[in-house]
Amino acid sequence: MKDEEWLTQNLVIERTKDTMQPDRSTPDRPAEPTEVELTLLLSGGQSYTLSIAPHNPLLQQLFAVLMETPQRSQRLFQIPIKQGQAVLAFPSDRLVGIVTEPPIVIQSPPKSAAVAQKNPIGVLSADPLVSQYIQFENFLTPEEHQRLLNYTIQHKAEFVSTQTSTKAANYRESLVLYVFPEFANLISQRVQQVFPELVSKLGLKPFQISQIEAQLTAHNHGNFYKIHNDNGSQETATRELTYVYYFYREPKAFSGGELVIYDSKVENNFYVRADTSKIVQPLNNSIVFFLSRYLHEVLPVDCPSQQFADSRFTINGWIRRS
Structure with missing residues (x-):
């Protein structure tokens, strides 16, 4: 099957807007968007943003180009802009990325039965809708862990209340410290050390890291963060991997605070959370x-x-791709 034919069948517009998901108690599903904001990323650092219909064949053609091997078949894109008063023209080999809002995701083509037989933790499932994660224990040395714990408790006064990008009320409750350079750098270095293993075990195509973000978060009595994703807006679209490092005093003085990672399903051409999930203990x-x-x-x-x-303390953040 040709790339464009397969993409026609498998382009799905994700229901999320920005980084927020509706509360699980809200049954209504938003209508399919009438327009998609499309930003074309071209070689040389240039970009251009336009709005198109979600089922415009141009989307399939652009995604098909990105899926091709480095030896792309050369073609010329000529896209009407300014209400048809001008044309944006560029050769296909200049297209290096696409940003869409709301997000557009592609279901991966089926894998062979041989691949589907083995699915240990840390290896991407043959089903692209099944979530996977990797958890490393003893990530810092005991001395580093204790220094971080002491630092966090000593800087209590510098923590501020967390917010969501949409300013939604009753969606996220915790405290956060945004500036802690010594330990942000330490975590960044350790993340880079395990990055090749992450890419391999999660079945990702290798990519160049542009940034490793970090924030220090405290969850105390009654704190929570409702269902969301971390790269559902144009500003966060280059976040490829999320990480959460857990640390706290012993003996453990809290319960709860588990991380729930949901599987996905396609429903009426929208990606929505499935009833199944993975529960990660804050070790x-x-x-x-x-x-x-x-x-x-x-x-x-x-x-x-x-x-x-x-x-329940964490350093949590995101690995961004170039």
Whole structure:
């Protein structure tokens, strides 16, 4: 089957807008968008944004070009702009990326039965809708872990309340510290060390890292983060992998706070969360990696003492591709 024929059958417009998902108690599904904001990323650092209909054949043609091998068949794109008063023309080999809002995702073509037989944790499932994650234990040395814990407790006064990009109320409750250079750099270095293993085990195509983001978060009694994804807007579209490093005082003074990573399903041409999921325990001095497009949430934390030092602490962030 040709790339464009396969893409015609498998282009799906994701229901998420920005990084938010509706509360699980909200049954209504938004109507399919009438327009898609399409940003073309061209070699040399140039870009151009236009709005098109979601089923415009141009989308399939552009995605087909990106799927081709480095030896692309040369073609010339001529796209009407400014209400037909001008034309944007460029050869296909100049197209290096596409940003769409709302997000457009492509279901991967079926894999062979031989690949589907083996599916250990840390290896991408043959079903692209099944979520996977990798969790490393003892990620920092005991000395580094203790220094980080001491630093976090000592800087309590510098934490601020978290917010979502849409300013939605009752969607996320926790505290965050955005500037902590020593430990942000430490985590970044360790993440880069395990990056080749991540790419291999998650079945990703190797990519160049442009940035590793980090924030230090504290979840105390009653704190939570409802269902969301991490790369559902134009500003976050280059986030490829999400990571969460857990640390806290021993003996553990809280319960809950598990990370739930949802599988996906296609329903009426929308990606929505499935009824199945993976539950990740917040193990002390461990780090979890998963694809930023996965829908996920943090379950409420129960911390009877309500003392800041007894919180579920994390350094969480994102690996961005160039």
